[in-house]
Amino acid sequence: MPAVQTTDPTRSRLKVTVTRRLPEAVETRMSELFDVSLNADDHKMSRDELCAAMRVSDVLVPTVTDHIDAAMLAQAGEKLKLIANYGAGVDHIDVHSARQRGVLVSNTPGVVTEDTADMALALILAVTRRIPEGLAEMQAGRWQGWSPTAHLGGRLGGRRLGILGMGRIGQAVARRANVFGMQVHYHNRRRLRPEVEAELQATWWESLDQMLARMDIISVNAPHTPSTFHLLNARRLKLLKPSAVVINTSRGEVIDENALTRMLRAGEIAGAGLDVFEHGHEINPRLRELPNVVLLPHMGSATVEGRVEMGEKVLINIKTFADGHRPPDLVVPSML
Structure with a gap:
């Protein structure tokens, strides 16, 4: 397993890119802890936009709407070391290719x-x-009123x-x-x-x-x-x-x-x-x-409480990684 790596110690905060709007409380806390790029209009980022984000970020926070394959990971910059997925499922991420490139993947299990x-x-x-x-x-x-049948x-x-x-x-x-x-x-x-x-x-x-x-x-x-x-x-x-x-x-x-x-x-x-x-x-x-x-429009996890808890897990995974430790919700290929 690749060693957990952090970015240049002279940098004060990790560069984190979030691909979709998250609950306000989560975005606010993320902005306090990291150098964050947020998706203000909540548009689904294109393939080119995702590739550009991975070239300049230490951490990418994608969701189920973001499909990240091997070809995209091949274009990622050397800085990218963690994909902190906002969600439990990771079938939209090529976890095997990520690990081969030394990029860790975490998720948010059990919340929803x-x-x-x-x-x-x-x-x-x-x-x-x-x-x-x-x-x-x-x-x-x-x-027209009640009827027995x-x-x-x-x-x-x-x-x-x-x-x-x-x-x-x-x-x-x-x-x-x-x-x-x-x-x-x-x-x-x-x-x-x-x-x-x-x-x-x-x-x-x-x-x-x-x-x-x-x-x-x-x-x-x-x-x-x-x-x-x-x-x-x-x-x-x-x-x-x-x-x-x-x-x-x-x-x-x-x-x-x-x-x-x-x-x-x-x-x-x-x-x-x-x-x-x-x-x-x-x-x-x-x-x-x-x-x-x-x-229904994929509403299974759509509760305020659940979405905030998902964000809190993402924050913990990134903060743990930033401190030089293994993210608690690390996804490894053998789990899939």
């Missing part, structure tokens, strides 16, 4: 666990209880929830599902310890295919890695029951979005709640037309 789990349950409720349809009817002034959804209690990815967020989703009386199942790269399984009342499936065929709701909580890309591909999606619902608050690339759209349109899957998409903000337009699909 509860917020993202809340959103997963919100999407489950929204889809199964048809909340957006009712909201649209009320806002359009079309409601109108807006019929489904009860959560007793439904089988299959969690794909049982890390921090997956376990937080499981705890919430238990409160709603759902039966929790999961598929994970590694089985949980028996005491954790018992606490979560969760059933492990070694075979993802077998789990998918038996679930009423699938919640995707797996990170995007080469091994999880299109993990829910067309073949696996066809294993789902026609009454099943798919929820994704993790990474859009885990699901084959075109295959999911085709099956939703054909009625082969009952519904979906998506907070992330395979191609970022470029959403398949056919998804927007479907009444059984709830689409």
Whole structure:
């Protein structure tokens, strides 16, 4: 592992470039501690802008909207020694190439666990209880009064929830599902310890295919890695029951979005709640037309508390690095 390096000791403060607007309290504290360049208008920085920033900065603070590949890192200046990512996921950063060039990468794990789990349950409720349809009817002034057969959804209690990815967020989703009386199942790269399984009342499936065929709701909580890309591909999606619902608050690339759209349109899957998409903000337009699909603009971590805590972790990682120590949230290739 490359040694932790700081910049020229004659420099009083690290040069830090932040690629997007962060909460005011975070930006203010960053400005107090470091020589900071902020993104005042919050525009998504272009590839050329990111390369220019990496040529003049000691530390880059990117977000999920910034894709940093090997070619860009090859253009980075000798000063760049730390990429302090604002977010837990680092699939938008070529961590291997960064480490080969002596650039450390840190992230902000664990901060938005509860917020993202809340959103997963919100999407489950929204889809199964048809909340957006009712909201649209009320806002359009079309409601004609209560009817015994109108807006019929489904009860959560007793439904089988299959969690794909049982890390921090997956376990937080499981705890919430238990409160709603759902039966929790999961598929994970590694089985949980028996005491954790018992606490979560969760059933492990070694075979993802077998789990998918038996679930009423699938919640995707797996990170995007080469091994999880299109993990829910067309073949696996066809294993789902026609009454099943798919929820994704993790990474859009885990699901084959075109295959999911085709099956939703054909009625082969009952519904979906998506907070992330395979191609970022470029959403398949056919998804927007479907009444059984709830689409959100990547809101899973969008709480004031969560975003401030993410910023605080970034600050700690940079300050620890500036003091000549290993950042506490260092990402190493073996973790990916």
